[in-house]
Amino acid sequence: MADHFHKMHGLGNDFVVIDAREKAVSMTAARARAIADRHNGIGCDQLILLEPADDADAVMRIFNADGSIAEACGNASRAVALLIGRKAELITAGGRITVEPFADGATVEMGLPHFGWDEIPLAYAMDTSAMPVGWEGLSDPAAVNVGNPHLIFFVDDCDAVPLDRLGPLIENDPLFPERINVNVATLTGPNAIKLRVWERGAGLTLACGTGACATAVAAIRSKRVTSPVEVSLPGGILTIAWAGGEQITMTGPATHVFTGETHWANFD
Numbered sequence: 001m002a003d004h005f006h007k008m009h010g011l012g013n014d015f016v017v018i019d020a021r022e023k024a025v026s027m028t029a030a031r032a033r034a035i036a037d038r039h040n041g042i043g044c045d046q047l048i049l050l051e052p053a054d055d056a057d058a059v060m061r062i063f064n065a066d067g068s069i070a071e072a073c074g075n076a077s078r079a080v081a082l083l084i085g086r087k088a089e090l091i092t093a094g095g096r097i098t099v100e101p102f103a104d105g106a107t108v109e110m111g112l113p114h115f116g117w118d119e120i121p122l123a124y125a126m127d128t129s130a131m132p133v134g135w136e137g138l139s140d141p142a143a144v145n146v147g148n149p150h151l152i153f154f155v156d157d158c159d160a161v162p163l164d165r166l167g168p169l170i171e172n173d174p175l176f177p178e179r180i181n182v183n184v185a186t187l188t189g190p191n192a193i194k195l196r197v198w199e200r201g202a203g204l205t206l207a208c209g210t211g212a213c214a215t216a217v218a219a220i221r222s223k224r225v226t227s228p229v230e231v232s233l234p235g236g237i238l239t240i241a242w243a244g245g246e247q248i249t250m251t252g253p254a255t256h257v258f259t260g261e262t263h264w265a266n267f268d
C-alpha cells in the first residue's frame with residue numbers, strides 16, 4: 001500500500017504535505033531530511049505532517065529541510081488551508097492558528113507577536129526593538145517571535161546584502177539559543193516592504209510567511225510603515241495586517257502542485 005503526499009508551495013516556499021489524520025506516519029528528523037533532499041529525496045523547504053487533534057482540526061508539525069522543528073510556518077499554513085478546503089483551526093508548536101482558504105490562497109490568523117528577549121529567545125537581556133549588535137555592516141536589528149524566532153534588519157537595499165554568507169553566520173550565533181530566521185528588509189512605501197529571508201534550518205527561500213509577519217510587525221511597531229503592509233518577497237507578495245496587541249493576519253496565495261505516492265520507509 002503506497003503512502004501519499006501533496007507537493008505544495010506558498011510563493012515558491014515549497015512543502016511536502018503528509019495528511020496523517022487517518023493513518024499515522026512516523027517522522028524523524030533523519031527521515032524528514034531525506035525527504036526534503038532535492039537530489040536524493042522529493043525535495044522541499046519544509047515537510048508538513050498533519051495529525052489528529054482533540055480540540056482542533058489538526059496538529060500541524062513542521063520540519064525544516066535540515067530536520068529541525070519549526071514552531072510556525074506561514075506559507076505552509078495557507079497550503080494546508082487550501083488542502084483542508086474550509087475554515088480550520090490548527091495546532092502548531094508555536095500556538096493555535098486559524099486558516100480560511102479562498103480559491104487560490106488563504107487568510108491566516110497567525111496569533112500574537114512576542115517581543116521579550118526571553119520570548120525570542122535571546123541568550124541574555126536586551127531591548128529587542130533595536131538591538132546593540134551587528135554582523136558585517138548589518139546592525140541594530142529588531143527581534144520578534146511570531147511562533148518562531150525572527151531577526152529583522154532594515155537596510156537601504158536588501159538585494160545588496162550577501163545573505164547567503166551572513167545568513168548562516170547569524171542563524172547560528174550563540175546569541176540565539178534556538179537559532180533564528182534572518183530577514184533583510186527595505187522600505188519601498190508607507191505600506192510596502194521588500195524582503196529577503198535566510199530561513200533557520202532551510203536557507204534562502206523564495207518566500208517566508210512568518211518572516212513577512214515578523215518584519216511587518218517590527219516595521220509597524222517602529223512606525224516605519226502603517227498597517228496593512230504589502231510585503232514583496234522574491235516569490236511574490238503577502239499582505240500583513242496588525243493593529244498592535246492584536247492577532248497578526250496574513251493573506252496570500254497557495255498552490256497545490258501534485259499528489260504523489262511513495263513508501264516512507266524508502267527514506268530511512
Ligand SMILES: N[C@H](CCC[C@H](N)C(=O)O)C(=O)O
Pocket residue numbers: 013045046064069070071072073074075076148149181199200201202205207208209210211
Ligand atoms: N517558510 C516558513 C517559515 C519556516 C520557519 C522555519 N525556517 C523556522 O522557523 O525554523 C514560513 O512561511 O513562515
